[in-house]
Amino acid sequence: MSELKIEPNRYVVLDYALYDETGEMVDSSKASGGPIMYVHGYGALVPGLEAAVVGLRKGDQREIVVAPEEAFGDHDDSLVFAVERTEFPDPKAVAVGDEFMAESEDGTEVPMRVVKIEGDDVVVDANHPLAGVTIKYAIKVLEVRDATTDEIAEAAAEFEEAEGHIHGPDCHHEHEEPLIALGTREPSKKN
Numbered sequence: 127m128s129e130l131k132i133e134p135n136r137y138v139v140l141d142y143a144l145y146d147e148t149g150e151m152v153d154s155s156k157a158s159g160g161p162i163m164y165v166h167g168y169g170a171l172v173p174g175l176e177a178a179v180v181g182l183r184k185g186d187q188r189e190i191v192v193a194p195e196e197a198f199g200d201h202d203d204s205l206v207f208a209v210e211r212t213e214f215p216d217p218k219a220v221a222v223g224d225e226f227m228a229e230s231e232d233g234t235e236v237p238m239r240v241v242k243i244e245g246d247d248v249v250v251d252a253n254h255p256l257a258g259v260t261i262k263y264a265i266k267v268l269e270v271r272d273a274t275t276d277e278i279a280e281a282a283a284e285f286e287e288a289e290g291h292i293h294g295p296d297c298h299h300e301h302e303e304p305l306i307a308l309g310t311r312e313p314s315k316k317n
Contacts, residue, residue, distance in 0.1 A: 129183045130270045134167030135278055139269035140179070145262045152256070165273045165281035169288065172197045175263055187266045194258050201258030208247040220248055228252075 132138055140162045143154040155161045164170035171179075174196030182188065194200050211217045214226075224240045228250075242249040273281070 137273040141266040143264045168281040168285040190263045198254040198256040205252040
């Protein structure tokens, strides 16, 4: 068979549906506006999925179960903490379920979501919504081809930025929304 297999430096297009451990679909190609298109080997997929698709060819379909440690990580209770409402750009408009980008003390950009409001304290969770969850992908390989030199260079640059870029005073690119500088403290333990 002459069709290319998925391996590093191959450009891959995957149609997918993502399910949580209860079997509820939480994302899909249709819901997200199209299939995943990436250069294999540069961390574009969660590690468990990236490892599981190696060797597949165009037309292959699989259901792939990925444990939390190979997907979005284990849930970390230290990433749930309280922030004073006044630290938000529009303190009165903050509501449970809001998602925003914050800047930690070391300058790293962190996505968070509001999980509870207790008076002037806003409890946020910086865990990925699927942290601690065993997930299942239903995938179909739509395309596999050799990646171009430019595609490889772009994938490598994105990987390098994701692995080591710190957002801070020396950051020279635009952010989509204003960052919120956060100090952290434990949420109150009210019953």
